Amino acid sequence: MSRQWRKGTIDLLTGYAVFSADGRRVSRVTGVDFAIEGGFVNIRVPGVPRVQLVSAPAVRLITVEEEDEIEA
16 A cells, blocks of 8 residues: 655644654644555654654644645
8 A cells, every 4th residue: 555645734632743844843734745544644744854653643633735636
């Protein structure tokens, strides 16, 4: 199975965070690539050399920027 990457904004619930490009822990990232896979969200933050993984229940909201990439 290959991941279907989309671009958007991810808001995490209080107490959850990912690393920003400057190394800070943040609960909101914008302009990121993400893929939902098996109950987890894979997140590629520009400037961070690794994919970050959060459990789907940690996510408050995902806003997709590029609707045309989504297959109905």
